[in-house]
Amino acid sequence: MTEDGRPVERDTDPNDAARLDDPVETQTGPGAASAAPVAEAEVPRRGWAPPRGGRGATLGFIALAVIGVLLILYAWRLPPFTSAIEATENAYVRGQTTIIAPQVNGYVAQVLVQDFDTVRAGQVIARIDDRIYRQRVEQAIAARAGQIATLANAAQSQRSSEATLGGQGAAVLNARAQLQRAQADMGRVDDLVKEGSVSLRERDQTLAALRQAEAAVLQAQAQRSVAAEQVRTVQVGRGGLKAAVSGGDAAVRLAQIDLANTVIRAPQDGRLGEVGVRLGQYVTAGTQLTTLVPPKVWVSANFKEAQTALIRPGQRATVRIDALGGAELRGTVERLSPAAGSEFSVIRPDNATGNFVKVAQRITVRIALDPRDPMHQRLSPGMSVEARVDTASRR
Known part of the structure; x- marks a missing residue:
């Protein structure tokens, strides 16, 4: 303290303050009790401050920051981490x-594979009861046979019509010959009438015979035309019968295809998935059997x-x-x-x-x-x- 009562300012050393706070270095002896309070009053108190890091800590923090930036650049594929x-x-x-499914309806008669089997192209997977489809094939064959017989009958009718046409042609020639004879008779009768050797009655009879011969020619020609039309009618009908026979052939082939489709085969080599079809199950076209x-x-x-x-x-x-x-x-x-x-x-x-x-x-x-x-x-x-x-x- 100065003489006017003001405290004396002293330069304090942090090391001295540390020594004063250290219980090991406290003074001992009779004056220790009085020295400690004086030292505590003279040393000013300081607030808490974080410890100062060294150079190693600073370098470590910088390294972590650089690594974080590099990770972000790598994640976003930005330079220098661009790659091909x-x-x-x-x-x-x-x-x-491929989904294996039938093309026809029916009850499953056989299942010849199991789950996850390896199959070859064409290998039989299952069979559907084919009795109905066999009967359809026979029915189509019988219908085609009837159509073939009808076509053969049409051929016979065509030949008969052609023969009738030939007969009508001969009839036309005969009528023309009769007409020529009637015309010759009429010429001779006209000459005799002029000479007075033949009566008018005989002349009229000869003229009537001439007119009859001319009508016979026209009638024969008309009948020949009818016979020709009949031949064409048979020919046209025969074309329809040929088409019917072709339809019968197609029906037979269609029935045979349905019969063949009762056997379900593998379309290509591969492995089957789970086989979902069971023996005796009724399946329809498109039902999934397996894959x-x-x-x-x-x-x-x-x-x-x-x-x-x-x-x-x-x-x-x-x-x-x-x-x-x-x-x-x-x-x-x-x-x-x-x-x-x-x-x-x-x-x-x-x-x-x-x-x-x-x-x-x-x-x-x-x-x-x-x-x-x-x-x-x-x-x-x-x-x-x-x-x-x-x-x-x-x-």
């Missing part, structure tokens, strides 16, 4: 799965439209199959879809409204796989895959 590889997880194994999965498969990868800018047919591709423990298979880009997937939907989106949100469309890329790969035999349609296409590769 285009990848998608929206990809699946596809195949020409057939052929061995040929491929990958349909749905890339975002921005990813397909550099994808071309012939480029190399790799696919990773989830169902095979992540096994990788190599393939080649075969073709690209002609339109986005939304264009093939039943109800297409209509964006001609005031509210519009741009949504990235998907373009399907078909990838052909190498059939020589051992893993190719284990692929099944519907498996999920991860597809990658190297856009820098060439055909």
Whole structure:
């Protein structure tokens, strides 16, 4: 304290304050009790401050920030992480799965396969009771035989009509000969009448005979025309009968086709799915009996439209199959879809409204796989895959 009562300002050292707060370095002895309060009153109190970090902590923080920025650039495929590889997880194994269904109705008489069997093209899968269809074939054959007999009868009628036409032609010639004789008789009678050797009565009789001969010629010609029309009628009718015979042949073949369709066969090689048909079940045309999965498969990868800018047919591709423990298979880009997937939907989106949100469309890329790969035999349609296409590769 100064003489006027003001406190004396002293320079304090932080190390001295630390020593004053340290219980180990406190003074001992008779004057210790009085020295401690004086020291506490003279040292000013300071607020809490975070500990100052060293150079290592600063470098670590900077490194974490740089790593975060790099991760963001990598996730968004921005430089310097741009790559010629285009990848998608929206990809699946596809195949020409065929539904096996009958073309005729009936009760199932035999089921010759089981679930997941491997079948060959033409192998019998099931049989439908064919007794009704056999009878239809016989009925069609009998109807065709009747039509053939009718056609043969028409041929006989045509020959008869042609013979009648020939007879009518002869009748016309006979009538003309009679007419010529009547005309000659009439000429002689006219000469005799002029000489007075023949009476008028005989002349009238000769003239009547002439007129009768002329009428006979006209009648014979008319009958010949009728006979000619009859021949043409038979010919026209025979054409219709030939068409009926052809229809009978078609009916027989149709009945035979229905009979053959009672045997349901595999259309191609492949493996069957679950066989849903049972013995004695009544099935109709189109009833799903089972499915057939052929061995040929491929990958349909749905890339975002921005990813397909550099994808071309012939480029190399790799696919990773989830169902095979992540096994990788190599393939080649075969073709690209002609339109986005939304264009093939039943109800297409209509964006001609005031509210519009741009949504990235998907373009399907078909990838052909190498059939020589051992893993190719284990692929099944519907498996999920991860597809990658190297856009820098060439055909």
